[in-house]
Amino acid sequence: MLKFSFQDIKFNNHFILASHNMEIYPGELTILCGESGSGKTTLLQELTLHQVFTKSYIYQDIDILSLSDDEKRDFIFQHMAYVAQEPDLLEDLTIEEHIEMYQTLFSSKNNFEKYQTLLGIEQLKRQYPAQLSVGEKKRVALLLAVLKDTDIIILDEPTASLDLENAEMIYRFLNELKDFGKIIIISTHDENIIKKADTRYKIEHKKLILEYANHHEEKLQEHQHKQKNIHLVQKYLNYIHHHDTKYAKIIKGVSIICIVFLTLSTQFSGYATEINSSSMKDISSTMIVYKPDDGAQSHSYDGSGLGQVPLSDSQINDIKQIPHVDSVEWRYDCVLGNIFSLYLPYHYKSLEEEHGELKASIIDKDQNKKDFLRSKQEIYEMHISTYLDGKDYANDIDLDFHQDGVYLSNDMVSTFKMSKEEFKDVKIQIQVYVPVYYQKDTSSIEIDQREIPLTQVSCIPVEVELPIAGILKGNDMETSTMYGNMIYIKRSTMENLINEYKETNSKIVYEAFLNTDDPSKDKIDLFYDTLPENAEKEYSEIYKINYQPWKPTAYTVEVDSPIHMSEVLKQLNEMGLSASNSYANYYAISEGTKSLQRMLQWTSLIAGLMIILMITLMKLNERNQMIHVNSYLKNLGYTDKEVIRIKRRYYQKSTIKLAVTCSTFTAAIFFVNRFMNYLPTSFHIQMIFIIIFIASIVEFIIPILIERGAHHD
Numbered sequence: 001m002l003k004f005s006f007q008d009i010k011f012n013n014h015f016i017l018a019s020h021n022m023e024i025y026p027g028e029l030t031i032l033c034g035e036s037g038s039g040k041t042t043l044l045q046e047l048t049l050h051q052v053f054t055k056s057y058i059y060q061d062i063d064i065l066s067l068s069d070d071e072k073r074d075f076i077f078q079h080m081a082y083v084a085q086e087p088d089l090l091e092d093l094t095i096e097e098h099i100e101m102y103q104t105l106f107s108s109k110n111n112f113e114k115y116q117t118l119l120g121i122e123q124l125k126r127q128y129p130a131q132l133s134v135g136e137k138k139r140v141a142l143l144l145a146v147l148k149d150t151d152i153i154i155l156d157e158p159t160a161s162l163d164l165e166n167a168e169m170i171y172r173f174l175n176e177l178k179d180f181g182k183i184i185i186i187s188t189h190d191e192n193i194i195k196k197a198d199t200r201y202k203i204e205h206k207k208l209i210l211e212y213a214n215h216h217e218e219k220l221q222e223h224q225h226k227q228k229n230i231h232l233v234q235k236y237l238n239y240i241h242h243h244d245t246k247y248a249k250i251i252k253g254v255s256i257i258c259i260v261f262l263t264l265s266t267q268f269s270g271y272a273t274e275i276n277s278s279s280m281k282d283i284s285s286t287m288i289v290y291k292p293d294d295g296a297q298s299h300s301y302d303g304s305g306l307g308q309v310p311l312s313d314s315q316i317n318d319i320k321q322i323p324h325v326d327s328v329e330w331r332y333d334c335v336l337g338n339i340f341s342l343y344l345p346y347h348y349k350s351l352e353e354e355h356g357e358l359k360a361s362i363i364d365k366d367q368n369k370k371d372f373l374r375s376k377q378e379i380y381e382m383h384i385s386t387y388l389d390g391k392d393y394a395n396d397i398d399l400d401f402h403q404d405g406v407y408l409s410n411d412m413v414s415t416f417k418m419s420k421e422e423f424k425d426v427k428i429q430i431q432v433y434v435p436v437y438y439q440k441d442t443s444s445i446e447i448d449q450r451e452i453p454l455t456q457v458s459c460i461p462v463e464v465e466l467p468i469a470g471i472l473k474g475n476d477m478e479t480s481t482m483y484g485n486m487i488y489i490k491r492s493t494m495e496n497l498i499n500e501y502k503e504t505n506s507k508i509v510y511e512a513f514l515n516t517d518d519p520s521k522d523k524i525d526l527f528y529d530t531l532p533e534n535a536e537k538e539y540s541e542i543y544k545i546n547y548q549p550w551k552p553t554a555y556t557v558e559v560d561s562p563i564h565m566s567e568v569l570k571q572l573n574e575m576g577l578s579a580s581n582s583y584a585n586y587y588a589i590s591e592g593t594k595s596l597q598r599m600l601q602w603t604s605l606i607a608g609l610m611i612i613l614m615i616t617l618m619k620l621n622e623r624n625q626m627i628h629v630n631s632y633l634k635n636l637g638y639t640d641k642e643v644i645r646i647k648r649r650y651y652q653k654s655t656i657k658l659a660v661t662c663s664t665f666t667a668a669i670f671f672v673n674r675f676m677n678y679l680p681t682s683f684h685i686q687m688i689f690i691i692i693f694i695a696s697i698v699e700f701i702i703p704i705l706i707e708r709g710a711h712h713d
């Protein structure tokens with residue numbers, strides 16, 4: 001039995017109903033009738049634990065008012081089904097899904113097919129609530145109330161504004177219902193229902209009157225305890241997006257693309273940083289510093305010994321004083337086959353006339369000799385540079401035989417039909433151009449139609465046999481080169497050769513030409529230091545060439561870190577010096593990757609904000625739906641905490657779903673990319689974290705914040 005009493009009901013000092021008691025028995029139909037506006041709905045709401053005016057509420061010896069809020073919700077879950085005047089259904093679930101949800105949540109075992117037939121629900125099963133008439137909705141709500149399988153059923157005007165056909169189904173249904181030992185309370189104006197009443201209350205003149213009572217002493221239906229399972233609700237929450245509008249679906253698609261793009265761009269920004277730092281590593285922190293001829297500033301350093309002026313001791317000191325400069329070491333670079341560098345004061349013959357053909361050979365362990373390169377041209381394109389004694393070049397060396405000697409570039413050995421290992425214990429025999437003089441009067445370049453004389457190094461070709469110390473990974477040995485066939489000679493070896501052949505005195509050479517009408521009588525004579533008295537009359541042209549003992553024209557300058565390169569370069573330029581432009585190129589790459597990074601960072605940021613904005617708008621749009629689901633669950637008897645847990649779990653699942661979709665999409669892009677060889681990239685685990693992070697904001701944090709906002713409204 002349910003014993004219930006309420007105090008005077010007033011709204012804004014407007015008196016509605018005087019205080020009264022009610023006793024409601026199981027297995028009976030308790031009817032509440034009265035005029036419209038007399039307070040029937042208000043009373044029913046009190047019976048569903050709204051408790052604004054309730055004085056006492058005892059059900060089966062349980063004092064409901066002494067229960068905590070959560071216990072009251074549990075009570076509703078276990079014992080009470082309420083069908084309001086306007087039935088509450090979830091817009092995105094079909095009637096069949098509603099039925100399935102109730103059966104699952106309340107593990108109903110009652111004979112629901114019978115009620116389903118009585119209420120004519122079969123043909124409505126595939127419909128959504130919005131497709132139903134009011135009568136149909138009421139019938140569905142009644143069936144759901146039965147499926148909740150509780151011992152108290154409260155119905156507010158079940159037949160109000162229904163046609164006869166709908167109403168009759170409900171009458172038949174009510175006849176069945178009352179035979180099951182349930183407490184059934186119905187508010188109605190409908191005479192057809194009123195006459196079925198076992199107990200009838202009427203509200204008249206603002207008083208509740210017990211008009212009629214015919215108690216049967218029937219026992220209450222045995223209550224079966226229902227297990228509350230919040231996991232089961234999840235499935236039905238997933239149906240909520242069945243009905244998403246087209247634009248919501250488009251926004252979802254766009255946000256997935258945005259998240260993938262955002263992730264990729266963050267990753268590429270990472271690659272750009274890697275490229276940047278690896279190119280910074282590649283540039284090492286050294287550069288070749290030289291002073292170009294005054295008239296030919298643009299002449300770049302090509303290792304040909306042409307166009308660079310030796311540096312004075314004070315200039316070298318000044319370089320050493322530049323902040324961040326660690327060391328300044330002279331170097332020597334030359335091109336084999338640059339026969340101009342062989343012009344010496346003593347002879348003006350070409351290389352081939354003087355020394356025969358330029359040769360490079362290798363001599364193996366058994367003293368077998370082989371021409372080193374395949375063609376004469378390749379030998380003429382061979383470059384020699386020096387490397388420093390005692391310095392670690394491990395980054396550039398592929399195979400080190402750990403002995404004094406020359407390192408060969410990778411290009412140079414790759415044309416050879418020998419494995420790299422086979423170069424061990426092999427010697428190379430070449431003619432090294434040993435520098436002895438520099439002079440400025442035999443070479444020139446034309447700039448703006450003016451001939452600008454260039455400083456030229458003059459060399460003596462010296463045949464040497466040197467062990468091969470190792471093979472390089474590429475062609476560079478610390479400083480970068482644009483040439484392929486490189487031989488790197490230890491600087492002390494070169495220094496010994498230079499000391500052996502060096503000149504200590506300057507020499508002036510006069511080149512005297514006699515051009516006549518008969519070419520066979522033409523001649524060239526050379527005069528050293530002084531010209532004969534009558535020379536100017538005898539010769540048609542005389543050139544004076546001033547040979548100075550050789551001094552280094554290039555230096556390897558080492559800077560403490562690549563990031564200070566530009567600073568040092570600036571100071572060198574201010575001193576009128578140049579540095580090999582390979583650095584400038586790398587610097588440009590580095591700058592380029594930095595701007596690429598900046599661009600990617602900005603676009604990522606904008607894409608990120610766009611996603612958040614789009615999703616926020618979308619979720620705001622869904623706000624009412626989100627709130628309705630919460631109140632629906634609470635009306636079913638879930639406590640606030642349970643609803644929060646259900647919702648959190650639901651958002652967690654959506655987050656995981658989004659993260660998995662985006663990760664799969666991203667992985668697919670990577671796979672296609674790798675397959676097509678567009679970019680040398682791989683799928684980084686950190687991308688998953690980025691995706692999870694964005695997915696959590698989008699599918700967890702934003703919805704929770706919006707719902708929270710709704711609760712405060």
Ligand SMILES: Nc1ncnc2c1ncn2[C@@H]1O[C@H](COP(=O)(O)OP(=O)(O)OP(=O)(O)O)[C@@H](O)[C@H]1O
Pocket residue numbers: 011012016034035036037038039040041042043
């Ligand atoms: N929350 C409220 N605030 C102010 N007045 C209210 C509130 N709820 C109900 N009322 C008023 O109380 C009176 C009783 O309303 P109630 O809905 O309970 O009547 P009813 O008998 O169910 O009417 P009907 O048969 O038309 O549904 C009405 O005058 C209504 O305007």
